[in-house]
Amino acid sequence: MRKRLSLVVKLLLVFAFLFSFTFVTNQTSTEAATTNQGVTKVIYKGEDWKGYHYDIYLNHADTQALVYGYKTIGKILSKLKIPGPYKIASKMAGLAFKFEAPAIKKADKGHGVIIPVTITRLLIPWVDMYKTQYPDSDAPSNYNRYEVYQYSKKLKSFKNYNEAIAYAKLWDHSRVVDVASNSDVWSNYDRYEVYQYSKKLKSFKNYNEAVAYAKLWDHSRVVDVALNADVWSNYDRYEVYQYSKKLKTFKNYNEAVAYAKLWDHSRVVDVALNADVWSNYDRYEVYQYSKKLKTFKNYNEAVAYAKLWDHSRVVDVASNSDVWSNYDRYEVYQYNNKLKTFKDYNAAVGYAKLWDHSRVVDVASNADVWSNYDRYEVYQYNNKLKTFKDYNVAVGYAKLWDHSRVVDVASGADIWSNYDRYEVYQYDKKLKTFKNYTEAVNYAKLWDHSRVVDVASNTVIWSNYTP
Structure with a gap:
């Protein structure tokens, strides 16, 4: 039985040897791939007797050639389960490289030659099995792998x-x-990190595992820590704006910047960080009250500078709104009575709506920016003509009439007129006229038997004697 088995093995090996001739032509150098070290890398894929899959990399001092493995031989030896001792196989493979080097050289030069694939080649799969499982093997190599x-x-x-x-x-x-x-x-670290926006979810050593996990989340991306760059994402991370108008979105930072450069007052927003990462204008302006002090591209730099000044604020040019201030810019009044102060315009208006005859004053410009009543009334003499919320509109209308004036309902005082409303008399002699009540009274006090007459109502409103 043993003799018969031995004979079968010999016949099989002879059969394998007879078929172990490879005709190598220009395909050898064509199918090989050149690495950045200038060494040609060739691969033979196979499966060993234990079912392990492996790749063979054959290196030689002069060149490398694609070795055509014989699946028939592999299958026969797999059935016989001959693992092949590693050391012997390694030495025999080395001899094979040595004897076949000249033929391989010719093959790389484009000459068709017959290369006998010796019995030692049958052991190469087992050598490479060890190389795959133990990459520190002493298999021949002529470059730093x-x-x-x-x-x-x-x-x-x-x-x-x-x-x-x-x-x-x-x-x-x-x-x-x-x-x-x-x-x-x-x-010694997890190279790939998965983020949802700027929140880190999990880290991985393997790229494919990281991507598979990232796909479970919306607005996710895989960051290669080694390169400090996104290598996969399922959303456009970069958005291009002109002021606050969104123009286009991109996955790639450089593409977003290139597009943004086509527009004035444009910026690139990193959606993950919710921050500008590029712009071609100073987005942030620093003011003291309504006086512009300086402009900045960066929010934090603008705030740091603004903190050096009292009553300062940072305005976002993109949205035309305050994004930081060190004082309450908005004051709420009922008539002329201050009720409360706010940093935020909307908060101030919301509170003002709780009161009748209320208004919101912008301290920066010292002007009403909201009110729920007409603060300005236009009169001709003592006859009310019309009411307005806006001072300038009220004055514009008043100018259409002679002997007209604008009254601030909040304070009850004239704040504009086109005639002198107040006349100062000593007895029946007119001394001087004034637009302002206080100025008229102060002047009248300089004289005995004097009085101030309100032309609008044609009545005496102040005197220092009894007629």
């Missing part, structure tokens, strides 16, 4: 996997990159 990085900065390169790891362990946030497969094979 392993590169050590800290984040995206390359520190050093190594031929040996274990030496690369030992060195990488000396650094925080380090990783070992396998040049052959262009992938991380070791790291």
Whole structure:
């Protein structure tokens, strides 16, 4: 039985040997891929007797060639379950490289040659099985396959996997990159972080796992910590605005900036951070009351400067609104009685609505910006003509009439007129006329037997004697 089995094995091996001739033409160098080290990388994919999948990388001092594996041989040996001792296989593979080097050279030069794939080639899959499971194997190599990085900065390169790891362990946030497969094979940190907007959800060592998890969330993105850049997202992170008008959205920062440059007063907003990350104008203006002091692109810089001044505020040009102030800009009045102060306009108006004859005064401009009654009344003499909320509109109307005046209902005083309402008399002699009541009275006090007459009502409103 043993003799018969041995004979079968021999016949199978002979059969395999007879079929182990490969005709190598220009395809050898055409199908090979050149790495950034100038070394041609060739791959043979297969499966070992235990069911492990592996990739074969054959390196030679002069060149590399694509080795066509024979699945027939692999299947036969898999059934026989011959694992092949690692050391013997490694040495025999080395001899195969040595003897076949001239033929491989010719193949790379484009000459068609017959390369006998020796029995030692049958052991290569088992050699590479060990290489895959133990990357520090002493299989032939003529370039530094392993590169050590800290984040995206390359520190050093190594031929040996274990030496690369030992060195990488000396650094925080380090990783070992396998040049052959262009992938991380070791790291001491999670390279990929998943965010929803700016909130970190989870971190991963593997890119595909990170993406799979990110897909479970809306407005999510995968950040490559090594590059400090988004490498995947399911939304447009960058929005381009002109003032407060949204123009377009982008996934890529550089594309967003390029588009924004086409517009004046434009800016790029990072949706994840809810902040401007680029602009071509100073968005923030600093004021003291209504006097502009300085402009800034950055909100924090604007606020820091504004804090140096009393009664200062920062205005967002994009929205034309205050975004910071160190005083209550809005005051609420009922007639001329101050009720409360506010930093926010809407809050001030909301409170003012609770009262009749109320108004909101903007301290910065010293003007009413809201009211629920007509504060200004226009009179001709003592005849009321019309009422207005706005002072300038009231004055404009009053100018259409002779002997007209504008009365501020809040204070009950004339604040504009086109004639002298107050006349000063000594006895029946007119001395002088005035627009202002107080000025008229002060002048009248300089004289004995004097009085002040209100032309509007044609009555005496002050005197220092009894007729």
